[in-house]
Amino acid sequence: MKLYNYFRSSASFRVRIALQLKGLAYDYLPVHLAKGEQKQADFAAVTAEGLVPVLQLDDGRRLMQSMAIIEYLDETHPQPALLPADPVGRARVRALAQIVACEIHPLNNLRVLKYLVHDLKASDDAKNAWYKHWVRLGLLSYEARLAEQPGTYSHGDTPTLADCCLVPQIFNAQRFDCDLSGLPRTMAAFDACMKLDAFQKAAPDACPDAE
Known part of the structure; x- marks a missing residue:
């Protein structure tokens, strides 16, 4: 592939x-x-x-x-498996993943940020405020969902589709200096993931084109 x-x-x-x-x-x-x-x-x-x-x-x-x-x-x-065996579990994991992939990410990807600056003439400060606002709002929702059910990762004790989405979002949030306070379960899931070789090998700084 x-x-x-x-x-x-x-x-x-x-x-x-x-x-x-x-x-x-x-x-x-x-x-x-x-x-x-x-x-x-x-x-x-x-x-x-x-x-x-x-x-x-x-x-x-x-x-x-x-x-x-x-x-x-x-x-x-x-x-x-990246999705649980039970239908309710699969729905929960997909919902967590979509908080990131459908609610946070579309508002903050590179082409949107470029449009804000180049076409709408937003200042860098305004662009960064926009980014941080939507990241914070989405991650607070993520945290609320994680608080409903214990687990090492986002869902249970093995990584799932939700963690595949969460970890890159946290990387970006850290790069843009977003407020990650008050997210104990979310950050615990992130930290647990980053102890695994698979997440470390997939990280941006491990890529051959990393700058």
Whole structure:
């Protein structure tokens, strides 16, 4: 398999975590978003959306969207499972993952931040305030959900799809100096994940294109 991704992309980071947890080998193909490589013709031939990650399978077919890619990996390589066996557990894990992937991330990804600055003429201070506001709001929701049920990780005592989403978001929150106080369960789940080789090997600073 081949993974088109960017070392700082949280969506790419999610997929790298899943691949590492599954023990799946892949070729790392960097697409530098900050330099605009996603807009170049060779990547446009890979995906019309101009977004990462893209997972190219051994037969040449390509999968887009991190959540869809991770669920594909979980269905085709079921162990270790990233979704619980029970329907309620699966719904809870998907809901936690979507707090990050559907509520926090879309408001704060690189193209949105660039639009705020370049098109809407927001100042850097305003952009950073925007980023921190939505991260804080989303993580408070995440914390409230974790408080409902004990566990080492976001759901139970093994990493799940939710952790694949949480860890990259915390990395970005730390990079942007967001307020992470008052999130004891969330940060405990993050710390537990970062003790595992799979999360360490998938981290941005472990990527070949890290700067």
